[in-house]
Amino acid sequence: MTTVLIDYDSGNLHSAEKAFQRMAREGGHDPVIVTNRPADVAKATRIVLPGDGAFPACRRGLAAIDGLEEAIIDAVERRAVPFLGICVGMQMLATWGREYEDVRGFDWVGGQITRITPDDPSLKVPHMGWNDLIIDRPHPVLDGIQTGDHAYFVHSYHMQVADPADLLAHVDYGGPVTAIVARGNVVGTQFHPEKSQSAGLRLIANFLGWAP
Amino acid sequence: MLKTRIIPCLDVADGRVVKGVNFVDLIDAGDPVESARAYDAAGADELCFLDIHATHENRGTMYDLATRTAEQCFMPLTIGGGVRTVDDVRDLLLAGADKVSFNSAAVADPDVVARAADRFGSQCIVVAIDAKTVAPGKWEIFTHGGRKPTGIDAVEFARTVVAKGAGEILLTSMDRDGTRAGFNLPLTRAIADAVPVPVIASGGVGTLDHLVEGVIEGHASAVLAASIFHFGDFTIAEAKAHMVAAGIPMRLS
Numbered sequence: 354m355t356t357v358l359i360d361y362d363s364g365n366l367h368s369a370e371k372a373f374q375r376m377a378r379e380g381g382h383d384p385v386i387v388t389n390r391p392a393d394v395a396k397a398t399r400i401v402l403p404g405d406g407a408f409p410a411c412r413r414g415l416a417a418i419d420g421l422e423e424a425i426i427d428a429v430e431r432r433a434v435p436f437l438g439i440c441v442g443m444q445m446l447a448t449w450g451r452e453y454e455d456v457r458g459f460d461w462v463g464g465q466i467t468r469i470t471p472d473d474p475s476l477k478v479p480h481m482g483w484n485d486l487i488i489d490r491p492h493p494v495l496d497g498i499q500t501g502d503h504a505y506f507v508h509s510y511h512m513q514v515a516d517p518a519d520l521l522a523h524v525d526y527g528g529p530v531t532a533i534v535a536r537g538n539v540v541g542t543q544f545h546p547e548k549s550q551s552a553g554l555r556l557i558a559n560f561l562g563w564a565p
Numbered sequence: 566m567l568k569t570r571i572i573p574c575l576d577v578a579d580g581r582v583v584k585g586v587n588f589v590d591l592i593d594a595g596d597p598v599e600s601a602r603a604y605d606a607a608g609a610d611e612l613c614f615l616d617i618h619a620t621h622e623n624r625g626t627m628y629d630l631a632t633r634t635a636e637q638c639f640m641p642l643t644i645g646g647g648v649r650t651v652d653d654v655r656d657l658l659l660a661g662a663d664k665v666s667f668n669s670a671a672v673a674d675p676d677v678v679a680r681a682a683d684r685f686g687s688q689c690i691v692v693a694i695d696a697k698t699v700a701p702g703k704w705e706i707f708t709h710g711g712r713k714p715t716g717i718d719a720v721e722f723a724r725t726v727v728a729k730g731a732g733e734i735l736l737t738s739m740d741r742d743g744t745r746a747g748f749n750l751p752l753t754r755a756i757a758d759a760v761p762v763p764v765i766a767s768g769g770v771g772t773l774d775h776l777v778e779g780v781i782e783g784h785a786s787a788v789l790a791a792s793i794f795h796f797g798d799f800t801i802a803e804a805k806a807h808m809v810a811a812g813i814p815m816r817l818s
Contacts, residue, residue, distance in 0.1 A: 367632065368639065368663070371639075481688070483567070524567075
């Protein structure tokens, strides 16, 4: 009974580790471990996949660890383990990534990852900083989180979902930018919950208690 | 809507805050971690630690600070000062920093920015530019705390490092730093308008109106200040309220 935070050399896991461990401790949930071992993933009761940087690099980083991807797919598709993707970890849920080159995602949430194109040319890309969430539909991981709550974003690409029913929340940045997606036992946040103070910690706590 | 960020910056030397933070009742105002927690609670949008005399020998102190801060503050943390190599970036990110800032090393070798961005992504690579006015509408990069001219045009340099992969520019006006006379607005605006990535304005804040000017006239995405917050002149909440009143969207929750 463990939540695994997958470490595939894609940036800083320290704050994510501390945030998940703290919320697990406070909520009396399963312990959180950081690992890249397929054997740990095979036994996991919950999976968190972070990701920083470019989609193709993250995808390759994951594929570079022998057996890891297979273990994740088996856990999510066959054992229906609750899964949370963060930032590029969320983007990898999509069918296709279109950053630099076309790369396949897990295809757990239909859609593609495309560059943000704000309709106001004065808006900078990357979209970096605090933006207020607009909740599109309720979900257990959003318990206690409302439209207007702020989350911390750092990204230049986002997911365009194929089915609007998979979109839980978006933000406005010269047009809608996807913030949270979910389908079945899978959920993903484009923002960093581990950097988003109270709303982020709340989402983490909700995920740790979620029984889809 | 994306909010403008307020970023308090703590100058750190040998693991201690150089100018003590006295805006709240801290048990140890010299402890960067305790100061960080106070700013976290006060509603700061990000934090910045600047290691002001980083040496190879005292590097471990900064890693320890990053780790302890990341354990307690669930908000973005940028660390700069003495960052020279891709390995320095890696060590700081692993210790708990979210972004790492290059300064002189990027001037000496702009390709270090490309190497770091390729490895870790642009989102965590900041380049700190220290610039001085050398003629009207002309600014030059200075290194070594503003003492050493380089002959490099600041606007050109900003374009160069962004092309190499910098995800954000931390722009300090060395003419204004410490003066409390306000940001160098023409400089800030020239660079903010020249690059597609966010620019953090720094150097010279003495009043809350200066923060407003940095955004409205300087086109900065974020404002960094040290002494007006550390010395208790204003709280983060007062600064945000003042900026909202001026029509700037801020995160108040």
